[in-house]
Amino acid sequence: xxxxxxxxxxxxxxxxxxxxxxxxxxxxxxxxxxxxxxxxxxxxxxxxxxxxxxxxxxxxxxxxxxxxxxxxxxxxxxxxxxxxxxxxxxxxxxxxxxxxxxxxxxxxxxxxxxxxxxxxxxxxxxxxxxxxxxxxxxxxxxxxxxxxxxxxxxxxxxxxxxxxxxxxxxxxxxxxxxxxxxxxxxxxxxxxxxxxxxxxxxxxxxxxxxxxxxxxxxxxxxxxxxxxxxxxxxxxxxxxxxxxxxxxxxxxxxxxxxxxxxxxxxxxxxxxxxxxxxxxxxxxxxxxxxxxxxxxxxxxxxxxxxxxxxxxxxxxxxxxxxxxxxx
Amino acid sequence: xxxxxxxxxxxxxxxxxxxxxxxxxxxxxxxxxxxxxxxxxxxxxxxxxxxxxxxxxxxxxxxxxxxxxxxxxxxxxxxxxxxxxxxxxxxxxxxxxxxxxxxxxxxxxxxxxxxxxxxxxxxxxxxxxxxxxxxxxxxxxxxxxxxxxxxxxxxxxxxxxxxxxxxxxxxxxxxxxxxxxxxxxxxxxxxxxxxxxxxxxxxxxxxxxxxxxxxxxxxxxxxxxxxxxxxxxxxxxxxxxxxxxxxxxxxxxxxxxxxxxxxxxxxxxxxxxxxxxxxxxxxxxxxxxxxxxxxxxxxxxxxxxxxxxxxxxxxxxxxxxxxxxxxxxxxxxxxxxxxxxxxxxxxxxxxxxxxxxxxxxxxxxxxxxxxxxxxxxxxxxxxxxxxxxxxxxxxxxxxxxxxxxxxxxxxxxxxxxxxxxxxxxxxxxxxxxxxxxxxxxxxxxxxxxxxxxxxxxxxxxxxxxxxxxxxxxxxxxxxxxxxxxxxxxxxxxxxxxxxxxxxxxxxxxxx
Numbered sequence: 146x147x148x149x150x151x152x153x154x155x156x157x158x159x160x161x162x163x164x165x166x167x168x169x170x171x172x173x174x175x176x177x178x179x180x181x182x183x184x185x186x187x188x189x190x191x192x193x194x195x196x197x198x199x200x201x202x203x204x205x206x207x208x209x210x211x212x213x214x215x216x217x218x219x220x221x222x223x224x225x226x227x228x229x230x231x232x233x234x235x236x237x238x239x240x241x242x243x244x245x246x247x248x249x250x251x252x253x254x255x256x257x258x259x260x261x262x263x264x265x266x267x268x269x270x271x272x273x274x275x276x277x278x279x280x281x282x283x284x285x286x287x288x289x290x291x292x293x294x295x296x297x298x299x300x301x302x303x304x305x306x307x308x309x310x311x312x313x314x315x316x317x318x319x320x321x322x323x324x325x326x327x328x329x330x331x332x333x334x335x336x337x338x339x340x341x342x343x344x345x346x347x348x349x350x351x352x353x354x355x356x357x358x359x360x361x362x363x364x365x366x367x368x369x370x371x372x373x374x375x376x377x378x379x380x381x382x383x384x385x386x387x388x389x390x391x392x393x394x395x396x397x398x399x400x401x402x403x404x405x406x407x408x409x410x411x412x413x414x415x416x417x418x419x420x421x422x423x424x425x426x427x428x429x430x431x432x433x434x435x436x437x438x439x440x441x442x443x444x445x446x447x448x449x450x451x452x453x454x455x456x457x458x459x460x461x462x463x464x465x466x467x468x469x470x471x472x
Numbered sequence: 473x474x475x476x477x478x479x480x481x482x483x484x485x486x487x488x489x490x491x492x493x494x495x496x497x498x499x500x501x502x503x504x505x506x507x508x509x510x511x512x513x514x515x516x517x518x519x520x521x522x523x524x525x526x527x528x529x530x531x532x533x534x535x536x537x538x539x540x541x542x543x544x545x546x547x548x549x550x551x552x553x554x555x556x557x558x559x560x561x562x563x564x565x566x567x568x569x570x571x572x573x574x575x576x577x578x579x580x581x582x583x584x585x586x587x588x589x590x591x592x593x594x595x596x597x598x599x600x601x602x603x604x605x606x607x608x609x610x611x612x613x614x615x616x617x618x619x620x621x622x623x624x625x626x627x628x629x630x631x632x633x634x635x636x637x638x639x640x641x642x643x644x645x646x647x648x649x650x651x652x653x654x655x656x657x658x659x660x661x662x663x664x665x666x667x668x669x670x671x672x673x674x675x676x677x678x679x680x681x682x683x684x685x686x687x688x689x690x691x692x693x694x695x696x697x698x699x700x701x702x703x704x705x706x707x708x709x710x711x712x713x714x715x716x717x718x719x720x721x722x723x724x725x726x727x728x729x730x731x732x733x734x735x736x737x738x739x740x741x742x743x744x745x746x747x748x749x750x751x752x753x754x755x756x757x758x759x760x761x762x763x764x765x766x767x768x769x770x771x772x773x774x775x776x777x778x779x780x781x782x783x784x785x786x787x788x789x790x791x792x793x794x795x796x797x798x799x800x801x802x803x804x805x806x807x808x809x810x811x812x813x814x815x816x817x818x819x820x821x822x823x824x825x826x827x828x829x830x831x832x833x834x835x836x837x838x839x840x841x842x843x844x845x846x847x848x849x850x851x852x853x854x855x856x857x858x859x860x861x862x863x864x865x866x867x868x869x870x871x872x873x874x875x876x877x878x879x880x881x882x883x884x885x886x887x888x889x890x891x892x893x894x895x896x897x898x899x900x901x902x903x904x905x906x907x908x909x910x911x912x913x914x915x916x917x918x919x920x921x922x923x924x925x926x927x928x929x930x931x932x933x934x935x936x937x938x939x940x941x942x943x944x945x946x947x948x949x950x951x952x953x954x955x956x957x958x959x960x961x962x963x964x965x966x967x968x969x970x971x972x973x974x975x976x977x978x979x980x981x982x983x
Contacts, residue, residue, distance in 0.1 A: 265679050424536050
């Protein structure tokens with residue numbers, strides 16, 4: 146029975162992926178992408194990786210969805226959003242179809258060959274066993290009870306620390322490519338009573354649920370990244386409701402919030418080195434407490450980075466729309 | 473490996489630049505530059521201390537979190553890593569000094585420009601982390617850090633051509649990362665370990681291993697702009713600000729080459745065939761000819777230099793066929809391994825110095841003229857003597873004339889080629905040098921030509937010219953410690969070893 150579910154899921158996923166690429170309207174592509182993300186989350190559930198499933202659903206269908214819809218909004222005034230029209234707008238050269246037949250045949254044959262050897266490679270994979278057993282064996286010394294959290298924040302904390310840096314780098318990249326618009330207060334937005342009520346109701350729920358996911362990470366699926374997406378959603382909602390938090394607080398405070406996850410992790414590591422240990426080698430007695438602090442600060446930092454990415458992009462659009470009035 | 477002496481330096485080499493990058497975010501633009509420059513000097517100093525430690529204690533390790541591999545991650549600083557880290561430190565600190573003066577002399581200040589400093593320090597941390605890493609997944613994380621900071625640096629000016637080139641660079645970099653990650657997941661699934669040392673011991677030949685080799689190699693080829701995946705490099709490197717172009721061409725692409733070299737030597741030995749080496753060598757040979765030819769027909773200085781990078785990286789790929797031994801040849805009897813390794817290492821270092829000098833000179837020319845079309849280079853010697861000298865010296869090293877580091881690399885490559893009997897690579901090396909001489913002498917001819925009309929060269933800071941000249945001289949000075957450097961490299965790590973391949977096998981590997 147379960148094999149049938151898996152096969153069905155696989156077929157649906159491939160179908161959604163192809164549709165997502167081929168559909169003519171961008172808005173449909175975006176919603177098909179959400180569906181694909183949720184399908185992927187289900188696939189992770191079927192594989193027993195609940196942590197990954199939660200993250201996948203939160204990032205792919207949640208955060209990316211907000212960014213995509215926001216990006217679509219900036220196309221909207223200019224065209225009815227069809228990919229064909231976009232090609233006209235951006236003057237993409239339309240090549241003669243006939244001249245492309247041979248390259249396409251070669252491309253398809255090449256992809257088919259690649260797919261074939263990829264399938265062979267995956268099919269014939271020897272069972273290496275993985276590291277689950279040794280992670281379980283060392284779990285009591287890690288300070289937490291959930292193996293995934295132990296791997297992410299203790300056994301391989303170095304990778305996680307660098308990944309928190311990657312998220313900060315993503316924000317810096319957005320700043321560089323689009324200019325730093327974050328600190329400008331947006332124009333007086335019209336008060337929307339419905340939105341206000343929604344924010345008043347949803348914000349505390351999101352906060353509590355995020356905190357729950359963060360704390361439960363110690364013993365079960367959940368943790369900093371999942372909590373960060375929910376807390377980031379609070380920031381985005383507040384921004385939409387006319388309360389751009391990063392324009393309202395002093396800059397040093399914003400930078401502190403943004404970097405404290407990465408910074409605390411690193412300073413702690415340096416102190417441990419000064420104590421004669423290695424980087425991120427927590428004293429076993431304090432490991433649980435230190436991991437909880439790192440996760441909390443990390444979640445706040447990641448949430449701040451996600452909110453800032455959204456807010457910066459959103460402000461950029463407002464500016465372009467002001468410069469070019471809608472036609 | 474875990475019985476080697478432990479040292480805190482590997483962890484500090486990654487941690488310190490990130491600490492300084494984080495600190496610099498708190499400052500206003502002027503302060504960002506000061507903290508950034510201080511961070512660069514501290515990181516370079518730390519790298520040199522660590523280098524000296526490796527020369528005295530041999531390979532040192534740092535077991536992160538105290539968890540031994542395969543569960544934990546181990547940083548390993550052997551002589552090969554030490555040489556790459558030392559090269560990054562010297563070239564990096566010169567580029568930092570240049571960037572300090574260069575960004576201050578800029579009249580138009582894009583908002584993002586001061587973010588150069590945190591991004592560059594993150595990039596440096598990523599490079600150090602990559603050279604030190606001994607773990608397949610950790611290598612993926614370091615190439616992510618490098619990739620995202622490199623793309624952000626490439627679009628630093630925020631201008632439209634840079635954004636176009638940057639987007640293409642980002643897509644190429646992500647494709648490369650995904651291909652690499654696919655291979656890593658297959659290897660982890662089939663062996664249950666990510667540690668390079670353990671993988672080399674337990675990996676068995678088979679379709680899964682061969683396929684991992686294929687996708688990992690393809691991914692890294694995209695990252696290092698190996699032919700035919702070089703399309704993203706010239707626009708991205710030429711549209712970035714000068715110090716960034718120098719960083720990208722001199723250091724960033726070498727990271728992917730380093731991983732490729734490590735993985736082929738230490739992990740994939742069981743799956744490599746003689747044909748695989750010939751194939752990657754062929755890609756390198758085409759890159760040498762094609763890149764040099766493209767450089768010859770460009771009309772803007774930065775595009776010439778960027779296409780020249782494609783060609784010079786091709787020489788690095790041509791080292792691989794010499795490292796894979798034909799069936800029946802043992803590593804002890806192969807006397808061409810040492811020249812081939814020397815050629816590879818010297819090509820990396822000499823190109824880093826010469827290419828950084830070239831791009832920094834290009835930045836000065838743009839500063840003086842407002843553009844970099846080569847017909848305006850006339851009478852460069854009369855107006856910017858030091859820059860012209862730097863271009864000449866760095867050019868000589870790129871061509872490979874004695875007594876430069878480039879000469880050392882190409883001479884050793886030819887020696888390795890003839891000793892191994894793979895004579896068919898020799899014409900490519902000679903042809904590449906001839907074409908390189910073509911575009912370098914074209915630039916020099918223009919620089920010496922009398923001015924047709926009054927070119928208005930605005931004055932540029934002399935200190936910046938001297939930095940470009942010192943990097944060019946560096947590509948000569950590296951020849952002097954050659955003996956002790958080779959001795960040091962041979963003392964530990966993979967330097968000088970070869971891969972004994974088996975010829976029988978399936979379509980793309982030995983099943």
